[in-house]
Amino acid sequence: MSRVILQPTGNKDAREHYVDTLVKPVDLLKIKPFISTEEFNHLVELYPSGLVPTWGVTAGVNNVNANKWRKIQPADVTFFSANKVLYSYGFVTFKIHNKLLAQHLWEFNSKGETWEYIYFLDELREHDIPISLFNEIVGYSENFKVQGFSVLDEDKSDALLSYFDLESETAVQPVSEEEYRDIIESFDINILDIEGKTKSRAEQGFLRKALFGNKTIDGCGICGKEYPISFLIAAHIKKRSFCSNEEKLDYRNIVMPMCKFGCDDLFEKGYITVNEGIISVNDKTTTIPLKIYLSHIEGMHCGYWNVDTIKYFDWHRNHHSLSKV
Ligand SMILES: [Zn+2]
Structure with a gap:
């Protein structure tokens, strides 16, 4: 089942990445030197245009982000948020753990970390959802704020995706x-x-x-x-x-x-x-x-x-x- 990923973009790094590698997707040829032939061929299939909206998260304290990132699958939906609004979303197509690529795209944050847990998106769309509505739909208290990269559980994800009837046109969730x-x-x-x-x-x-x-x-x-x-x-x-x-x-x-x-x-x-x-x-x-x-x-x-x-x-x-x- 598709999961919902919450991705706050309040800080400076995130705001820059949002523009530099999502709104302006990354040229696949820029990615190519850092990935395997198999990964490259997969991206070519996914992005015939050669332009790849790319996002990444740092490992986080005690690998907290890395562990959440491991749950991400194709057809999951990432919502980007800032200022109490989920302002856009996109569908996950593929992910790779790749430190060198992350350094190349985004360099390092002030703690010397890079956003090496990378995932690629497609069908990025604007869609303003006030956090108050989000909280109501998924059953959070009205004071909830999106404070870190997180992956919602199945029930909450279902509630949100069903409410807005969101489904990817191309990415397909893996169903065995x-x-x-x-x-x-x-x-x-x-x-x-x-x-x-x-x-x-x-x-x-x-x-x-x-x-x-x-x-x-x-x-x-x-x-x-x-x-x-x-x-x-x-x-x-x-x-x-x-x-x-x-x-x-x-x-x-x-x-x-x-x-x-x-x-x-x-x-x-x-x-x-x-x-x-x-x-x-x-x-x-x-x-x-x-x-x-x-x-x-x-x-x-x-x-x-x-x-x-x-x-x-x-x-x-x-x-x-x-x-x-
Ligand atoms: Zn026909």
Whole structure:
């Protein structure tokens, strides 16, 4: 589950770092000499633009910050605060412990420490939340102030992320196959409370990770066009609500990428089906713009149709042909 990280930026160093390496992201080529090839390749995948919003914390007294930093995972959300306001947030993509890189970016503080517990962010956005509202949402007393780098527990994180409905478009929280199994087996669609929403996010996160890995761009399984993955859905071929738990656990075959520009909805509503690997168009109420869209995809080959997925495509086709009667 995504956690919330609180990052006060009241002091001079933090204010400078916020501008120097976040608002103005760091050129990946500046980072390259300090990291391994593997880390570099991972950052290239995460930041195709080559510009990397970078943050770091010092080890802290008795490693207190380092220990908190160890809990950070991709898709966690960092809120920056100053003057009793959480004024912006961004999603964590990756982290590395690297003293030399930290020295290169930020040098040292007055105690001779550097901000070597580094983490990278994306989708940085301004969003003013008065601390009083924050305290109310997470259940802190009204006198609470953000005084140090901290990571909220799961319940408080859930409360805040659900309240603002915050979810990364690209970073995916790591959900293990075992956790996914637990979610599938304990999921109760009738309970759409915070816990239900959290599980649903984790389920979709797992499926997206399984489908896209670390890619930031992929092709739509219907129209074949390439898009940033925030425009692609990990769409169930057989409608999710009709899938048995066993089918949901067949996650390598039950979902495929479909674009938000129309393919996902057209497939979901049965305007298109896949027959023997070929996209066919159903005879449904339509309009001229829709006909034009459909004419572009009709007859295309669907790369996700194979011996393992055929049963799901057949279910989808039968489901929609029956519903017409
Ligand atoms: Zn598409």
